[in-house]
Each structure stands twice: as C-alpha cells, then as structure tokens.
Amino acid sequence: MAADQETRPLGAQISHMLKDRGVDVIFGIPGVHNQEMYRGIEEAGISHVLARHEQGAGFMADGYARATRRPGVAYVITGPGLCNIMTPMGQAYSDSVPMLVISSCLDETAARRGQLHQMKDQRAAAETVCDWSEEARTAQAAYTLIDRAFEEFRAPQRKGPKSISVPIAALEASAPPAPKARGNHAGHLVGAEEDAGVISAALKKARRPLFVFGGGVTEASHAMTVLRQSGAAAFTTFAGRGIVAPDYPLFFGSYLSRPGSLAEIARADLVIAMGTELAEVDLWRAHLGHESLMIRVDLDPEVLSDAQNADVRLRQDADAVLRSLAEATSDWRGESDWTAQDVAAARGKWRGEVDTEYPGILPIADALRACLPTDTMIYSDMTQFAYAATETWDMDRPGHWHHPYGFGTLGYALPAAIGGAVARRGQPTLAIMGDYGFHYTMAELGVAVELGLSLPIILWDNGKLGAIEASMVGAQIAPNAVIARNPDFIKLAEAFGARAVQPASLPKMQDAVRGAFDAEGPTLIYLTPDLAA
Structure with missing residues (x-):
C-alpha cells in the first residue's frame, strides 16, 4: 500500500x-x-x-x-x-x-x-x-x-x-486517508462589467465624485487608473491604505475619522464606497456624512444593507468592478471640480490635529518611515504611536500595514509580525507596539529568537496607558489604573536572547532599524517620548 x-x-x-x-x-x-x-x-x-x-x-x-x-x-x-x-x-x-x-x-x-x-x-x-x-x-x-x-x-x-x-x-x-483535494470550484461573481456600467454612468454625471476604498480592495493599479481617468477624489479607510498613491493630488488620505472630513464628504455629488464596512472604527461616527447619491460595492450582503443606506447596492468583488471600470473610463479626460489645493489644505489641517493630540509622535513616525526598505510589511498594536501613524502615514502599496482595527485587542503586533515574518522569509517585516501591549504577549519574543527572525520591534514606552488616560480626562474622570510598573525592557529582551537598543536620536534610531533587518534574530528598539525632544 x-x-x-x-x-x-x-x-x-x-x-x-x-x-x-x-x-x-x-x-x-x-x-x-x-x-x-x-x-x-x-x-x-x-x-x-x-x-x-x-x-x-x-x-x-x-x-x-x-x-x-x-x-x-x-x-x-x-x-x-x-x-x-x-x-x-x-x-x-x-x-x-x-x-x-x-x-x-x-x-x-x-x-x-x-x-x-x-x-x-x-x-x-x-x-x-x-x-x-x-x-x-x-x-x-x-x-x-x-x-x-x-x-x-x-x-x-x-x-x-x-x-x-x-x-x-x-x-x-x-x-482512512482523506480524499484528495478537488479542483477550485468556488467560482466567481458574474456581472462585474454590468456593475461597472452602472458606476460609470453615475460618474459621467458627477462633478465632484468621491471614492472611499477599504481593505476589500487589493489591486491598487486599477483603482488609480479609475481615479485619474475620472478626476475623482478619494479617501481610504485605515485598512485600505496603499490603494491610492500618496502623490495623487486629490487624495484626502485616511482621515475619515477626523470631524472635518464630514464637510468634504458633504461636498461630493457622488460617493462610491468600495470594499469597506464604513464601520465605527473607520469613521468614529454613525454616518459617513454624504448628502449625495451613494453606491456601495461589497461581497457581504450585511454590509450592503447597513445604516449608511446606500442608494445603489452592488454585491460584487471590488477589484473585478474596478478592472471593468478602468476599461469603461479609458477615454475620459480626468476632469472634475475638486482642486488639489483644497485637498492639500484639508490634509494639512487634519495632520495638525493629529500632531496636537499625539505630541512628539509624528516626527518619530516620519523618521521611521524614511528608513524602511521598500516592501516592508508592518504589524502594529493598540498604541498611541500606531493611532497617530495610521492616520498620517500614507502607504505606497496595499496590504502592508496590519492593525487590530475592529476587535481592538492588545498584544497583537509581536506574534502577528512573527507569523508575517515566517511567511515572508527574506522580506522586511516590522512590529510596532506600546509598552502595555507588550506585556500581553512578550513571551512570544522567544519564538522570534528561536526562529532567528530578522525582525525590528519598535517598542513605544510612554509609561502609561496614554489613550485611556486621555479618555478618562476627557470624560472628567480622575485617571486611575493607567500606570503599570514596567520591567527594564532592554534587559528583558536580552534575557530572551534578542538584541536590544535604546537610540538617543532619530538618526541613531534609523541606523538601529536598518541594522535590525540584517541581524540574525529580532531586535527590540526601545523608544520614549524623549526621543522627539
């Protein structure tokens, strides 16, 4: 046998x-x-x-x-x-x-x-x-x-x-043994060309069309072709970052949760939401804010029937629709009433708001972004560093920043990054976490050491549950139980067998990150708010 x-x-x-x-x-x-x-x-x-x-x-x-x-x-x-x-x-x-x-x-x-x-x-x-x-x-x-x-x-x-x-x-x-795998008979949804025709007809009549792209869109090239040919503006959700090129002049970024986005969305005369739930964790409000015709494209009927009350609901794969839509708009001139100056002004205002809410983080995030290799995949935790970065850090490709958006669990980044690094041997993977979240799953650092993963681990230590403290203050609650005694993280990492460093300046941080991608094993890069001083 x-x-x-x-x-x-x-x-x-x-x-x-x-x-x-x-x-x-x-x-x-x-x-x-x-x-x-x-x-x-x-x-x-x-x-x-x-x-x-x-x-x-x-x-x-x-x-x-x-x-x-x-x-x-x-x-x-x-x-x-x-x-x-x-x-x-x-x-x-x-x-x-x-x-x-x-x-x-x-x-x-x-x-x-x-x-x-x-x-x-x-x-x-x-x-x-x-x-x-x-x-x-x-x-x-x-x-x-x-x-x-x-x-x-x-x-x-x-x-x-x-x-x-x-x-x-x-x-x-x-x-007995299991039966052999059968061919892929999962099939695909039909009618993408017809659905693209519905959208292109609406786009032809619009002067201020606006796309909202979520994580259900994975092919950036077709999305960008449609945007340039139609002259539409765009937002992305946090999960959809990388779908729109950072240099596209009509890109509002991933600032949907900013209150000021309501006014910009209300200016649109057509909103097309593709591959996104428009969930609470995308908007931090109940309604997107549109006053115009809305078209939704999503695989999930539950999403299509939600309280956003889309006028046209298309159960379809967003990438398939965008491929067909790129062909349907191939001879368009890319004109609309949106202006790059207005979009840039809105983005600048919203970035300023983030900088005020999370002081000192953006210069560090900008320096980190500047030193990362092309194609770096990032896994982040529930930490103020990630909250600030996910709003302001435009990705140049989709599916390369993973964050526990919906369930919002602490302790996600380190083990998830290990899983990503196992999948992407030889390609750059980075973890970003806060000091408190690290407590949840710090034991998995031993796995990264055991596997010899060249994994930079950014540990942001502000000495507290900063976001919870701010929320308590905002609710007029005296901050309570927001400070935990931390270990010496450098010694802890070294005890696991990992490399560890506390850079004293932004250039030294960048050197540490670059070196970590070439190291034989993980490197804990310990950062505090003093780094931005």
Whole structure:
C-alpha cells in the first residue's frame, strides 16, 4: 500500500490532508489531548511554529494569513487552549482574516464532570468569535468540514475564521486517508462589467465624485487608473491604505475619522464606497456624512444593507468592478471640480490635529518611515504611536500595514509580525507596539529568537496607558489604573536572547532599524517620548 494511502490515526491524517490543501505552516502548542494531531505534521512535510501561549499562536496564524492571503492554521488543546485562542479568532472575524483553528475536545461532557480541560460547550463558545464552529465526531465529518472551510476561503465571499473540534477518541482512532483535494470550484461573481456600467454612468454625471476604498480592495493599479481617468477624489479607510498613491493630488488620505472630513464628504455629488464596512472604527461616527447619491460595492450582503443606506447596492468583488471600470473610463479626460489645493489644505489641517493630540509622535513616525526598505510589511498594536501613524502615514502599496482595527485587542503586533515574518522569509517585516501591549504577549519574543527572525520591534514606552488616560480626562474622570510598573525592557529582551537598543536620536534610531533587518534574530528598539525632544 502506498504511503499516502496508509490507515493512520485521524490526528495524523488531518495533517496530511492540510498539506494536500496547500498548508505549509501550522502554529500551535501540543498537549496530551491534541498530541495525535502532532503525529503526522513532520511526516506530512509541514513546519510547526511552537508558540508560548495559544493567544500568540492565533495571532501568528492571523499575521501569516494577512501576509500570504492564504488561511493561517493553528492547533490547540481542549478547553483552555480553545479559550486562549478565541481572542485572535475574534480579531480575525472582525477583520475578515482566513484562519482555521483545529482543537481537540472531550468525548462526552453531559454525564461526566471534573475531566481535564472540561468546559460546558466548547463548540458554542468558539462560535461566538468565528464564522462557524463545528464538532467532527468521525473522520468523514472532519474531512468534510476541513474541505468546507477551504472552499469558503476560496469563494468570492467575506473571509473569516472557522473552528473545528475533534473528540480525543476520534483523533486516536484509525482512519482512512482523506480524499484528495478537488479542483477550485468556488467560482466567481458574474456581472462585474454590468456593475461597472452602472458606476460609470453615475460618474459621467458627477462633478465632484468621491471614492472611499477599504481593505476589500487589493489591486491598487486599477483603482488609480479609475481615479485619474475620472478626476475623482478619494479617501481610504485605515485598512485600505496603499490603494491610492500618496502623490495623487486629490487624495484626502485616511482621515475619515477626523470631524472635518464630514464637510468634504458633504461636498461630493457622488460617493462610491468600495470594499469597506464604513464601520465605527473607520469613521468614529454613525454616518459617513454624504448628502449625495451613494453606491456601495461589497461581497457581504450585511454590509450592503447597513445604516449608511446606500442608494445603489452592488454585491460584487471590488477589484473585478474596478478592472471593468478602468476599461469603461479609458477615454475620459480626468476632469472634475475638486482642486488639489483644497485637498492639500484639508490634509494639512487634519495632520495638525493629529500632531496636537499625539505630541512628539509624528516626527518619530516620519523618521521611521524614511528608513524602511521598500516592501516592508508592518504589524502594529493598540498604541498611541500606531493611532497617530495610521492616520498620517500614507502607504505606497496595499496590504502592508496590519492593525487590530475592529476587535481592538492588545498584544497583537509581536506574534502577528512573527507569523508575517515566517511567511515572508527574506522580506522586511516590522512590529510596532506600546509598552502595555507588550506585556500581553512578550513571551512570544522567544519564538522570534528561536526562529532567528530578522525582525525590528519598535517598542513605544510612554509609561502609561496614554489613550485611556486621555479618555478618562476627557470624560472628567480622575485617571486611575493607567500606570503599570514596567520591567527594564532592554534587559528583558536580552534575557530572551534578542538584541536590544535604546537610540538617543532619530538618526541613531534609523541606523538601529536598518541594522535590525540584517541581524540574525529580532531586535527590540526601545523608544520614549524623549526621543522627539
């Protein structure tokens, strides 16, 4: 019997099946309950990254998925392992990141109490933070659910995490091999040319057309062609940065959350929102602010039917529509009533507001941006440094700055950057985090050392939960519980085996960052507000 046709424990067969579906890396932590899943990993030819905590494993899978646009896969144990990875699953669900979490589970819980890792309903718990959660009690069920997950990852729909729990006895039982992967039958949405015709007809009548691009748009070239040919102005959401070229004169930037953006949006006589939820975390207000005709293009029917009340709703892949729209507007002259001077004035005002709200950060962010290699992929955490940078830092390509926008979890950046660096060996990857967020997942620094990742880690230490303090003051609450005792971060990083440096000037910071990309292992670059003094 051929090796790939051998009967094996189901836990081993699952790894072989994942390899056949294109999985080359699994993030996770083994335990006595899920050890059968580890039997087949090396035999299948899959690399495994040992996280220090299941939360870290989940964020690594998330970071890997964002870097590759392929699903990130994690293995975790029953009960606490599944609970620990639920925060990353919630982040992936919020940001439409494809992730597959496979966990062990107890064989029976209704009539027995006091079992190791027991919880009341593991499947239902996971379901609260993912697309779907199912329990596979047989080998056939496991194979069917895994193929369902991968079919949905390929399909023209919003991506998100899936959870599959497999009872311990099933993992240990002998099982036939999984069926071979079938061809990609996910198909695509039809009618992109017709939908582009609807938009081009509206654009022809408009004098102040305005596009809003979100993370659902991935092909910048077609978006830029449409903008230049139509003379439209544009905003991007934070997730959509990089779709519009920074030097496009009618680009308002990613300043949608600035109150002043309302006036500019209200001036538009046509708004076309593509691949964006226009969510609270995009706008920080309930309504975009348009008073004109709005056209929405999105894969998710829930988005199309939201409270923004779009006049025209097109369930379609935004990139496909933009490709067709670029052809439909190929002979246009790019004229509109927007002016580069007005756009530049608005951007300058909004940048000034950010500089006032986050004093001292923008000069450091500007210096950091200037020293990064082309194609650097950035993962940031919930920290004031990132809040300021995501508004003011224009990206020159899409999909290269990843931030926990929706769920808003702390501790994201370091493990997510590790996942991204694993996916992008030889290409520059950077992590940005604050001092408090680093506490959440600092143990994963050991993984970066273990893997020898050339990963610069920007640690912004303002000695407090700065954004929370500011919010409390704004609400007339005496700041409370916003300061935690920090360790000596330099010594801590060195104890893990990482390089660490505290640059005394912006040029020295730039030298440290450049050197970190060439180092054999991660480098913690410790920054404080004094650097901008």
